[in-house]
Amino acid sequence: MSQPVLRAARPSDVTAIAALMRQSVLDVFPRFHDEAETAAAARYLTEPDTVLITDGTYFVHDVAGEVVACGGWSKRDKLYTGSGATPADDRLLDPATEPARVRAMFVHGEWTRRGLGREILNKCVAAARAEGFTSLVLMATLPGVPLYRAFGFREVTHTRLPLPDGSSLGGVSMEYPLQPSAAMP
Template sequence: MAVPVLRAAVRSDVPAIGELMRRSVLELFPHFHDERETASAAEHLAVPDVVLIDDGTYFVHEHAGEVVACGGWSKRDKLYTGSGARPGEDRLLDPTTEPARVRAMFVRGDWARRGLGRALLGACERAAGESGFRSLVLVATLPGVPLYRSFGFREVEPARVPLPDGTVLAGASMEYRLG
């Protein structure tokens, strides 16, 4: 099977990204989360953030015209989708004193464990470093923790990811030093 092409996401990818996110949650979350948590995540986490696309910091892996993985980084203060709007979350971060955020990483279940997540993280690492950032942080849901650990992220503390419907997902706050 041919290797998917990694490229910057564009606005016309938004419907395919949304479908991929939802499919990824429905396929991978049941291994880590119960039925209620999975359903809530499919509704509230599987939402493309066009700010990342407009900022040029979001990537997709495309194979045979289909988006099979996506993820990116942010130079803004928002940590994750689904958290609801917070004042100041669109604020640009200071790369000399604040870490960039890894955001919205999803892989279709039939493409999991083929190196796509690692390639997305590598693209984030390079681009954030070229933008002057010294570290990356993220709040991982449980399905992503093994990938981030294997890439070199360090768990800082357990995290709780509250969703708008009151569901709370277990996760981990993690960090990665650049350079």
């Protein structure tokens, strides 16, 4: 089996990213969420944010042309996909006073627990640090919490994430410091 290659996502990847996001939710969410929550997540959390691709802050693991993992970071105000559109979503964050966001991490069910998510997070840390950010934040869905916790993110708040159909998912707000001297995990 070919080894995954981590690379920047391209506009031509959007269809494959959307398919991966949906498949990842269907594969992984049932371990943490009931059937209705999984269906809502598959509908509302699986729309690729093309701004991340345009900004060059979104990455994919490619195996012989198949996208098996994706994720990235953002220097913009939107915290997570499915949070609804707000006028401030595209506002550039101030690296001196605001944290960068980790966004839209998904791994195909057959490729979990192989370090792909960690490799994407390492890329996000290095890139955000290089742009002057001093911390990262994210809104984790329950399947992502173990990865983020193991990586070194600190849990801030447990919450419910409202979705457009009136349902909600369990979520955890998390943060990660980016001191220049901090060793990469």
